[in-house]
Amino acid sequence: MPLRRPARSDAWRCGGRLLSALGSAAEIGKRIVVRKTAALSLAYLVAVALAAAFATTVGFDPLSQNLARMLEGPSRDYLFGTDELGRDILARVVYGARTSLITAAGAVTLAASVGVPMGLVAGFFGGWRDAVLMRIVDLKLALPSILLALALIAVLGRSQVAALTAVGLTGVPTFARVARAQVLSLRRRDFVTAVEAFGASSPYLMFRTILPNSWSPILTQMVVLSSVAILLEASLAFLGVGIPPPTPSWGEMLRTGKEYLYESPTYAILPGLMLTLTILSFDTLGRALSAVLEGREDAPVRRGAGPA
């Protein structure tokens, strides 16, 4: 007997789901914000995101050059000083946040939307699909993700899309592993067996029964991977193969700033500080999420052989 849809209209169901989702999001939010460091991290990230979103409105200009005032330290006119072309470092840091956040969001979305289905299928069917996936995961463990990303850039060329794709693809095995673990632990649970007994198809079981019950670890992983993605994007830019100039990026600023350590030490210090705070905030938020959603207080080490 095929599954019969409930009588309520689709619009009704969607509305109801949205409300309950919003309700539980608010509940989770409350439980995260009571943690002091997590609240601080969230506040910082919101501030950075707002600055990045409204940078143009506020009047930040990352490109205009003032050649009379090159490589200056922080001053009243330029809070973060100026770079080697007399550009405002604060403006470039704010625009760099935009680059960083967009790349991270795109990369994590890409990684999740490729990795999760892969993991679901591998875990659900087992056999050769599982074997293939696990070999890929093994390879990923042996090759530092920075090398993988570098190799992908070599194939794709240097562009915003290439950086996003390269960073995203290195995250695929992580999501595949998480989704696979979820399938393995839920597959034989009673509610899944019940739906299966009603004659549900495999895709229905995977995407409508198991996936909706797997959001907690996937969501946690998305936040944690955001920090990895930001670090990876910055590392690529630092190595000179990230998003091409003149697009401001934190890694690129550190790369140039390193050339002027004697003339203007703040040039490398301040963008690095912003980058570090962003990464730490995502980490803290990820740990808080994992504690709230999965009841694990001490999240495991997330970067095997990370970009060092």
Add this chain to the structure above:
Amino acid sequence: MIGYVARRLMQLLPVLLTASALIFGMMYAVPGGPVGVLVGENATPEQIEKVTKEFGLDRPVLVQYADWLGRAMTGDLGHSLHSREPVAKLIGERLPATIQLALTATVIGLLLGVPLAVASALTQGSWFDRGLSGWSALALGVPTFWVGILLILLFAVQLRLLPAASGYVPFWDSPWQMLRNTILPASTLGLYVSGIFARFLRGSLIAELNADYVRTARSKGLVESAIVVRHVMRNALLPFVTIVGIMLAGFIGGAVVTEAVFTYPGMGRLVIQAIGSRDYPLIQGCILVILVGYMLINLAVDVLYVYIDPRIDYG
């Protein structure tokens, strides 16, 4: 034991085959491919044809791969497209520098991480313990290239104690110069791993401290220091050695960014250079060596288990 090592070495082969086939396939996915690199952008069709013939690039991909594989088995990894020097020689020049850096970094990581872990496991829940979890979050999260830049600013620019750019000086030639050149990049990497080491060792120490045999040892009146050093440490070491091995292995190819900060002549910079100039034989050789290094270190760790834990017997 010898049988076990032989079996494990056999298991390396499929992974290496897959990896090398993937990289080989990738070279052909790139627009222009190896020929483009060899002849440059403004080549005439005749030049392209000549080079294609000369390097055997007109043969089917599978034949070329089999040819490369056959030579790789004998240690011949081909020639660099740019410098025309043997890939094996280029890697051979960089590998010792990388190994020296990786070992120094691991030692620094252990010197920092192990005492921290022991102290915090013994004072569980104290301010010191909480401080440690903050420390490891910090050590993991702060990008190594920023740490490196800060170290250069402090020790090279401000204090003028150490060189800003680190060269490779073999330990046997001059331990003092080696230390001067390696200490900054190694500390950068060491700080990073110390966070991982400390968190892991603390976890397994706490698990062991709650074990029954510790209670027995205490009730028979053994002093706490002997319990920790002789019993707990030994048992906590096993999972810890794995982590140390993984990190050490990761440095063989993964110290790319740190090597770039300090312009240290290791494998990481060779790889970037190879990728930047699309030097395919060199890329392939480097990745292969990195993979082999990673797997050999893992094997060494598994063999080490037998000496740490006599209960383990691979037969």
